[in-house]
Every structure is written in C-alpha cells, then in structure tokens.
Amino acid sequence: MNSKQLLYLFLSFLTLTMGYAFLRYTYNVTDSLPFTQEIVLIILGTVATIFITSLLLNKQTTVEVEKEQNIKFLELKTKTYEKLLDLLEEMSLVHQFSDAKLIHLSFITHRLALVASPEVLEEYQIFLSVMQKISKDNTFKGDTVVLHKALSALTLTIRDDLLGHSIHTQYSKIQLEEMIKKNSRQSSEIRND
Known part of the structure; x- marks a missing residue:
C-alpha cells in the first residue's frame, strides 16, 4: 500500500469511529423521546450503506481501469x-x-x-x-x-x-x-x- 491509500484508510477508520461514537451518544441521549432512536438507527444504516457502497465502487473502478489497460496492451x-x-x-x-x-x-x-x-x-x-x-x-x-x-x-x-x-x-x-x-x-x- 502506498502512503495515499494508508491515509485514506486511516481517515475512513477515524470517520467511522467518530461517527459511531456520535450516533451511539445520540442514541443514548434520545432514549426518552419517542421515535428518535429509530431515526438515529435509520441514519446509522444509511451512513453504513453509503460507506460500504463507496468502497465497493472504488474497488470496481480500479479493477475496470486495470482491465482496460490489459486489453489495450x-x-x-x-x-x-x-x-x-x-x-x-x-x-x-x-x-x-x-x-x-x-x-x-x-x-x-x-x-x-x-x-x-x-x-x-x-x-x-x-x-x-x-x-x-x-x-x-x-x-x-x-x-x-x-x-x-x-x-x-x-x-x-x-x-x-x-x-x-x-x-x-x-x-x-x-x-x-x-x-x-x-x-x-x-x-x-x-x-x-
């Protein structure tokens, strides 16, 4: 892995950890209000889905570019x-x-x-x-x-x-x-x- 990939990996991990901590805190704070925990869980699910999708799309793009280069060669x-x-x-x-x-x-x-x-x-x-x-x-x-x-x-x-x-x-x-x-x-x- 090069330094750019390591930086992205570190920033992704940091964002995921901070996001999880914030949503966990929000989930516990909103315990007394009706439906707020469900809304926080929906947001958490959406963020996780977006994160996983972006990782998969990034990998797919890399594979497609490499495939095109191999075909041209x-x-x-x-x-x-x-x-x-x-x-x-x-x-x-x-x-x-x-x-x-x-x-x-x-x-x-x-x-x-x-x-x-x-x-x-x-x-x-x-x-x-x-x-x-x-x-x-x-x-x-x-x-x-x-x-x-x-x-x-x-x-x-x-x-x-x-x-x-x-x-x-x-x-x-x-x-x-x-x-x-x-x-x-x-x-x-x-x-x-």
Missing part, C-alpha cells in the same frame, strides 16, 4: 506480432527481398522489445540467428524448411504469450536488456551480410 501485442508475421510472409513470397524489408524487420524488432514476453524475445533471438544464416543472398529460396521450423517455434511461443501461458522464468533486468540488444544487433547484421 494485449491489442498492441497482437498487432505487433501480426506485423512481424506479415513481414516475414512478404519476405518469403518475393524472389529477392529488399533492404527496405530488412530495415522494416529491424524496427519490428524494436517494437517486440516493448511488448513481447522474455520467452518470445529469447525465441526471436534464435529465429534471427537462423534467418541470418539462411538469408545471405536476400532470399529464402531453398531454405524454407529451416525457416518454417524456426518460425513455427517462434509462433508457438507467441501463441503461449498471447494466451498467457508463458512460463515467466525469472529474468533480471540486465538479462532482458542483453536479449533486446542482441536481437537488435542480429536484425541489423542480417542487412549487412
């Missing part, structure tokens, strides 16, 4: 993966792919660094190694079996990531940075060969 992740697969499809359909396609691949590599899970980044690194070996002549001609084998492993990892089945092995920040840098280097080395 999943959409961004899906679009990035689709762009990667579309580009690879375009590259394998042409007789000889251009340097522009390789530059596009480099930029998708950077997009992947933003959204992909560590498992996808690791599998993508393996895929880039395979791609670097087979694309020296700017074509995948004769190497489609090797390409599709590496691509199928990458696709399965992407699928697991989108479905939330990732293992989420503990990667340190340094390991993630190294994976991202290596992916970036490898995607640019494909262009230079």
Whole structure:
C-alpha cells in the first residue's frame, strides 16, 4: 500500500469511529423521546450503506481501469506480432527481398522489445540467428524448411504469450536488456551480410 491509500484508510477508520461514537451518544441521549432512536438507527444504516457502497465502487473502478489497460496492451501485442508475421510472409513470397524489408524487420524488432514476453524475445533471438544464416543472398529460396521450423517455434511461443501461458522464468533486468540488444544487433547484421 502506498502512503495515499494508508491515509485514506486511516481517515475512513477515524470517520467511522467518530461517527459511531456520535450516533451511539445520540442514541443514548434520545432514549426518552419517542421515535428518535429509530431515526438515529435509520441514519446509522444509511451512513453504513453509503460507506460500504463507496468502497465497493472504488474497488470496481480500479479493477475496470486495470482491465482496460490489459486489453489495450494485449491489442498492441497482437498487432505487433501480426506485423512481424506479415513481414516475414512478404519476405518469403518475393524472389529477392529488399533492404527496405530488412530495415522494416529491424524496427519490428524494436517494437517486440516493448511488448513481447522474455520467452518470445529469447525465441526471436534464435529465429534471427537462423534467418541470418539462411538469408545471405536476400532470399529464402531453398531454405524454407529451416525457416518454417524456426518460425513455427517462434509462433508457438507467441501463441503461449498471447494466451498467457508463458512460463515467466525469472529474468533480471540486465538479462532482458542483453536479449533486446542482441536481437537488435542480429536484425541489423542480417542487412549487412
């Protein structure tokens, strides 16, 4: 809990305690007057209902905002993966792919660094190694079996990531940075060969 939440919790507890003490005092003072105790109990019930409702609505709003953020992130992740697969499809359909396609691949590599899970980044690194070996002549001609084998492993990892089945092995920040840098280097080395 952060300090703001602790402050709200403390103020809520203080308000509830003081309100209870005041209503208890009012209840005992109005003992001799007719129907006043019932009115005090109605007020107490109303205050308790409002308090509980506000707590539940606050929690519901927080959950809805978090859900919307997760949906937007999943959409961004899906679009990035689709762009990667579309580009690879375009590259394998042409007789000889251009340097522009390789530059596009480099930029998708950077997009992947933003959204992909560590498992996808690791599998993508393996895929880039395979791609670097087979694309020296700017074509995948004769190497489609090797390409599709590496691509199928990458696709399965992407699928697991989108479905939330990732293992989420503990990667340190340094390991993630190294994976991202290596992916970036490898995607640019494909262009230079």
